Amino acid sequence: MHEETESDSPPKITIVIPIYNEEAILQASIAGLTEALEDFPWTWRILLSENGSTDRTREVAAKLIGKHPEVSIIHSDEPNYGKALRRGILQTDSPIVICDEIDLCDVDFYHKAMVELEKGADLVVGSKTLDRSLDKRPAFRRLATQVINFLLWVFLGFEGTDTHGLKAFKRERLLSVVNKCVVDRDLFASEFVIRAGRMSFRVVEVPVEVIEKRAPSIALTRRVPNVLKGIAKLFWVIRVKNR
Ligand SMILES: Nc1nc2c(ncn2[C@@H]2O[C@H](COP(=O)(O)OP(=O)(O)O)[C@@H](O)[C@H]2O)c(=O)[nH]1
Ligand SMILES: [Mg+2]
Numbered sequence: 001m002h003e004e005t006e007s008d009s010p011p012k013i014t015i016v017i018p019i020y021n022e023e024a025i026l027q028a029s030i031a032g033l034t035e036a037l038e039d040f041p042w043t044w045r046i047l048l049s050e051n052g053s054t055d056r057t058r059e060v061a062a063k064l065i066g067k068h069p070e071v072s073i074i075h076s077d078e079p080n081y082g083k084a085l086r087r088g089i090l091q092t093d094s095p096i097v098i099c100d101e102i103d104l105c106d107v108d109f110y111h112k113a114m115v116e117l118e119k120g121a122d123l124v125v126g127s128k129t130l131d132r133s134l135d136k137r138p139a140f141r142r143l144a145t146q147v148i149n150f151l152l153w154v155f156l157g158f159e160g161t162d163t164h165g166l167k168a169f170k171r172e173r174l175l176s177v178v179n180k181c182v183v184d185r186d187l188f189a190s191e192f193v194i195r196a197g198r199m200s201f202r203v204v205e206v207p208v209e210v211i212e213k214r215a216p217s218i219a220l221t222r223r224v225p226n227v228l229k230g231i232a233k234l235f236w237v238i239r240v241k242n243r
Pocket of ligand 1: 017100
């Protein structure tokens, strides 16, 4: 159900998916996602936001776009998850943005999120740690999520249960939040959720089931220094400078 209406209005939803070195699963993930969205009750498009890939990701994406007119891609050179997400959000003109990941493609979350947005939420966060969530990632990554949540709670006053991963929101309402964010890479997603709460937007969490199609492309240990640096910067900007 991705045909656009007679007018030139954008689809109701843009699904923004940051991708980096995903040649192995990109084709199958998008094929599966477009198929799962065939009976989706809202109009949609998929925007792949790629940066810095050194494998055949862009080549695979180009072939996909030829086959699926509802899929498009933007590219830049520096590998950076946060920048990719931000660029995708700013680029689209759909009223609703859903942020997904290529190893998840969780249409069940899209349904749950649309219900919450229609009930009045501004931002819906898919949480891996609620009672009804199911997190099939290895124990050390589940622990890492808890540790990050704890640091965000202590240093930034975060009161929720997850910030990284699946999200859906009303784009225009949340643009001011995106524009206030000062960190990129992994921590952009956390800053976005925390700021939305601090700016009194209605943030709702829904439980998600996380069954990844593969392990992360960048090892957890390599991400730690940047995450700690990001938390320190956010502490300074948000808690000390109150910006
Ligand atoms: N554009 C872009 N996407 C990235 C980058 N790093 C990870 N991603 C994408 O972000 C999503 C989640 O990455 P993943 O490696 O599974 O890490 P996880 O979120 O910790 O599980 C996937 O769609 C990746 O392709 C990056 O540097 N740039
Ligand atoms: Mg993953």
